[in-house]
Amino acid sequence: MDTIVPDPLNPQSLNRYTYVYNRPLVYTDPTGHLPWWAYVAGAAGLYVVGRMGYEVGTLIVPGGDQTRRDRIGGGLVVELSDVIQRESTARSVDPELVSAVLRHESAAFERRVLTFWPSVQPGLFANTAEFVQSQVQGDTASIGPGQMQLRRARELEEMGYVTARRNDFERRLALLNNETAIEYMAGMLQYVSEQLRSIQGFNDLETEQQRRLILIAYNWGWTEEFQKQLRDRDFIGMIEYAGYDNQTLDAYLRWRENR
Amino acid sequence: MNIKLLAIALCWLWLFCSLAACAARFEPIELTALPARISQPDAQEIDVEVVLASAESQVQRVLPDAYLEFFGFSGDCQELPHLHGTINLGFVQVQGTVRHQVLAAFASVNTVEETMNLRFADHSPYYVSTAPLLLQDSLPVREIAELAYENIIRLGVAPCDVNLTWSGTRDAWLVQCTAPGSGSFGPRQCVLEIDPLTGQVRGVQQ
Numbered sequence: 001m002d003t004i005v006p007d008p009l010n011p012q013s014l015n016r017y018t019y020v021y022n023r024p025l026v027y028t029d030p031t032g033h034l035p036w037w038a039y040v041a042g043a044a045g046l047y048v049v050g051r052m053g054y055e056v057g058t059l060i061v062p063g064g065d066q067t068r069r070d071r072i073g074g075g076l077v078v079e080l081s082d083v084i085q086r087e088s089t090a091r092s093v094d095p096e097l098v099s100a101v102l103r104h105e106s107a108a109f110e111r112r113v114l115t116f117w118p119s120v121q122p123g124l125f126a127n128t129a130e131f132v133q134s135q136v137q138g139d140t141a142s143i144g145p146g147q148m149q150l151r152r153a154r155e156l157e158e159m160g161y162v163t164a165r166r167n168d169f170e171r172r173l174a175l176l177n178n179e180t181a182i183e184y185m186a187g188m189l190q191y192v193s194e195q196l197r198s199i200q201g202f203n204d205l206e207t208e209q210q211r212r213l214i215l216i217a218y219n220w221g222w223t224e225e226f227q228k229q230l231r232d233r234d235f236i237g238m239i240e241y242a243g244y245d246n247q248t249l250d251a252y253l254r255w256r257e258n259r
Numbered sequence: 260m261n262i263k264l265l266a267i268a269l270c271w272l273w274l275f276c277s278l279a280a281c282a283a284r285f286e287p288i289e290l291t292a293l294p295a296r297i298s299q300p301d302a303q304e305i306d307v308e309v310v311l312a313s314a315e316s317q318v319q320r321v322l323p324d325a326y327l328e329f330f331g332f333s334g335d336c337q338e339l340p341h342l343h344g345t346i347n348l349g350f351v352q353v354q355g356t357v358r359h360q361v362l363a364a365f366a367s368v369n370t371v372e373e374t375m376n377l378r379f380a381d382h383s384p385y386y387v388s389t390a391p392l393l394l395q396d397s398l399p400v401r402e403i404a405e406l407a408y409e410n411i412i413r414l415g416v417a418p419c420d421v422n423l424t425w426s427g428t429r430d431a432w433l434v435q436c437t438a439p440g441s442g443s444f445g446p447r448q449c450v451l452e453i454d455p456l457t458g459q460v461r462g463v464q465q
Contacts, residue, residue: 201437204447225287225380232347232365233329233424234435234443240428241329241349244386 055113065109070255072112072121073103076145076178083179087186091161093193097214100252101185106145106178127176134172144175146185152221153184161187185218192217205235215249216242285362285381293317295368295375305342305370307400314348314366314375321379322362325350327392331424332404333443336417336436339408342401343371349426351382351389361387390427397425397432397455406458407434407451416448431455431462 012021021027027035058064077084077099084102088095106122114126127144134141139151153171157164162183165171174180193214196202202210213235219242220226230238239246296313298306311327318325328351334344350364363382368375397403404423411417411434419436422443431452437445452462 199444200441200446201444220385228378229365231443232367233331233349233426234333234422236433236435237329237331237424237426240426241387242385243388243428 051116051118052113054118055109059109066251068112068118069104069107069251071107071119073105073107074255074259076106076121077103080178080182083182084186087182091186091190093186093189094211094214096252096256097189097211097218097249098182098186099256100215100249101189101218102145102182103252103255104248105147108142108147111145111147131172131176143172144181144184145178146175146181146188148175148181148184148188149221150175152188156184156187156191159191161191188218189214192222195222201235209235209239212239212242212246212249216245219245219248285360285379287381288321288377288379290317290377293375293377295373297368297370297373307342307346307394310346310368310370311348311394314368314377315350317375317377318350318364318366318379322350322352322364324354325352325362325364327394328388328390329424329426330392330394330400331422332400333420333422335439336408336411336419336421339411339421339423340401340405342404345369347424351387353389359383361389363387388426388428392425392427394425398458402458403432403453403455406453406460407432410434410451410460411436411449414449419448420445425455 010021012018021035027037055068058068080102081099084095084098087093088098111122111126111130112118114129115122116125122145130141130143134143134150139154140149142149150168150171153162153175154168156162157171163174163180165174175184196210196213196217202213205213216238217226220229229241233241295310297310298304299309315325315327327348329347329349331347331349332339332342332344333347334342338344346368348366348368350366352362352364354360354362360381360383362379364377364379366375366377394400407421407423411419411421414436416436418439420439420442422435422437423432424435425432431454434449434451434453435443435447436449437443437447450462451460453460
């Protein structure tokens with residue numbers, strides 16, 4: 001008995017007496033049910049859904065997201081510790097802040113969902129996707145292990161905080177490369193630190209509060225909106241408002257403590 | 260019509276709409292020098308509830324579900340008991356199903372000139388705190404301001420500028436004094452916390 005229900009979108013399937021849609025040179029039908037590519041597509045689909053489901057699950061399970069960031073981002077921090085040290089020293093930036101940003105951002109959900117296996121560092125697949133995303137979305141797409149916007153990278157180059165690239169293509173590649181991305185992270189942290197230190201009251205804050213504000217400024221950028229929020233809420237009010245950036249530092253310190 | 264096809268189409272439509280909603284752009288808005296009500300019609304002194312209601316009604320024209328998450332007063336220390344200065348009010352509205360969008364409004368009410376500046380922005384990319392601030396869970400703001408003033412006088416830091424703030428993430432009012440005329444970014448002269456329920460002053464730094 002033919003148990004297959006015809007596909008109304010494929011008229012060939014309406015004729016219940018044909019074999020493999022009348023294309024025997026292209027398809028085979030060992031079971032009488034599905035063409036071979038349907039198995040491949042089905043397996044690929046199942047794999048993609050499984051990978052995505054796993055990563056979505058890490059967002060739902062308490063602590064799951066941070067565990068993934070510890071493994072992927074923390075692994076990168078260890079692997080690139082000499083680069084972090086070099087770039088931080090060159091810019092008089094606290095290396096722990098660079099490490100905190102790298103641990104957190106390099107394992108962003110959007111990046112880690114684009115890996116073939118949970119334990120693998122985001123690589124060619126994630127980078128290609130982000131490259132295409134930045135082409136389509138433009139300047140505002142956050143890319144690379146520092147999850148930095150192209151326009152922010154360009155501004156840092158123009159101000160002389162990082163090595164100038166010839167064009168956006170080179171800039172994208174630099175942001176997607178682990179080592180050169182650290183140069184941009186350290187450059188951005190140097191820039192926002194200098195801006196914050198130029199405010200008199202900032203220097204009266206405790207070191208811990210200063211570090212948090214630098215990380216918050218990294219995420220917001222030295223934008224008009226950030227400066228207004230900072231002025232209206234005051235330093236401590238801003239730290240309280242930016243809960244997620246506090247998490248970046250707290251989670252990094254916890255990871256470093258447990259290592 | 261095939262029920263299964265209709266169900267699939269509806270699912271895709273829902274997914275598309277959800278994604279479209281989460282990607283909806285919110286352009287920043289800035290409004291300046293709006294008239295603000297600061298006291299009851301037949302009263303002279305500033306009434307925080309009137310200020311709050313006045314700001315809330317303006318904010319909710321743009322963000323109908325916005326709620327308070329931050330309260331601040333900044334001005335001259337001597338004016339603290341009368342709340343003559345700027346009252347800053349932060350509001351947020353959380354919306355969206357697939358991905359939460361956080362729209363923020365900030366109202367700065369000048370209680371001397373009786374005007375209000377308002378600005379609206381999308382803060383979703385920054386994952387900001389959205390904890391509501393329940394002013395009714397505290398002693399009246401005026402009482403807190405008087406307590407703060409008494410302590411500033413006791414510490415001998417007046418004349419100075421002062422920032423009195425409370426947010427949904429904090430369990431105490433925060434009072435910070437800076438050098439006179441320097442605003443909130445000036446050199447720090449005092450920091451103290453006031454318990455919102457008991458009015459007890461703690462964590463004094465000078």
